[in-house]
Amino acid sequence: MKPAAAGVAFIAMATVPLSAPGTGPRAGAGAPLVIAHRGASRYAPENTLAAVDAAYDRGLTWVENDVQRTKDGQLVVLHDTTLERTTDVEKIFPGRAPWRVRDFTAAEISRLDAGSWFGPRFAGERVPTLADYLRRLDHNDQRLLLEIKSPKSYPGIEAGVVRELRRRGWLDRAHVRSRLVVQSFCVKCVKAVHGLVPQVRTGILGSPRLAELARYARFADEINPRMSALSSRWIKAVHRLRGPHGRPLEVYAWGVGKNTGVREARARGIEGVIT
Template sequence: MTAAMASVALASGPEGHPELATRGGTLVGIRAGHQAPFVIAHRGASRYAPENTLAAVDAAHRRGLVWVENDVQRTKDGRLVVIHDTTLNRTTNAAKVFPGRAPWRVGDFTASEIARLDAGSWFGKQFAGERVPTLADYLRRLDRNGQGLLLELKVPEEYPGIEAQALRELRELGWLDRAHIRHRLVVQSFCVRCVKRVHRLMPKVRTGILGAPPVSKLRRYARFADQINPRMAEVSSQWARAVHRLRGPHGRRLEIYAWDVGAKASARSVQGRGVEGVID
């Protein structure tokens, strides 16, 4: 990533990507002189702890990963929580605790109901009792660890006003000060209108559009997005060059952070497609 996301040194990248690493604040690979993409921990270190939990944040921290990605949704009573799926049953015991409330949609439960759920046992018994964190608790843990956040507004079209609400909560927790905005925060979404709305509400915050929009739309998106973050399979070198020819709203070249990279990907193959970083 740019200097704004420079990392501390790593002994190695995530499991399955031993070449993806950083050294001395510069993005370099394990092999001397070999440039490597920057690694952002997808839903926290979700290979080592249950995704989107505080345990996953800490697991990323222990492995030297200074940026994490998460997913934010809203409860029935208006609280912001960190969870990927729009339903609760895959990563919690909601079906057991609330057997008559299928399909267990996040927005159909209050924050206090969600706080009762076990969000760790599905991953391993050592994580039994891990909870679905509120965004506030998540931000406090990141601050404690000194980590940065790539925050995804998940299905924001289902939660009207979530853009402004997330920004208010970020402000209340100190995440819209100069240091966080410049070095520790990016807000992204698949919803282009929502990314544009975040930029309109808080122009200083860096933003990203998820997906691989056609080249014909890139110039318009560069007015309000700093990153274009596609699935790795959607990245071609020609498309990446088109992205990099443009500058975002903060005057820097548009960046690409790819996800769903695949366990066999090497730093050389990722970088060969023109990708600055991976969300893995």
């Protein structure tokens, strides 16, 4: 997802039901599901544990995040491929431009303040590791839409994410059935995750051409486009297909307008919004 300006992302103030076993994020019929984009990023610094807790405090069960890899192979939760927008890296490491995530060790990134840019009360908030993030979600009984970010910059990251999910207990039956989806803009990445753990639900970000949908349905359960890219014809074509787990493909849109996401999702007949 593209970077948002500080404090802009909208989170619907509504309680979201838990998913029913054997489904995707949406729990059957009812209102479209709201997935907290980078956590409750209107109320706390994006992709931090504070944003996870802010989503929980607002009744949001599903949280979306972005995962990247450090120089020493650790997985961290951060959107941008560089560190300067959401941390004080320019102050702490002034001679290390362009401050790419992949050029810093996990220990170095752990020194950075990832909260002050958002507001003084979040000073000292850190860039979480994926392990820390998963622990907090488990503590809050929340669910995760995990985006593998910029996989071309991190060869083999798909296997690393799968290892971490397994290590932290997120590949057990309960998590796989109703608490986890892995997505990416990279089709090859999504296909790789499906090959490694075919039981895990996966999603492709973007709006593939109609001719591509049947092929993608072999290894993806969701197609998650920008809201402005949706058309009735495209949505119907997606919903006619069944994914690798035998259920109709679902659509979760992002890039929606403030206060309009759920209403527009309902009108278009899609499963939910990442907003």
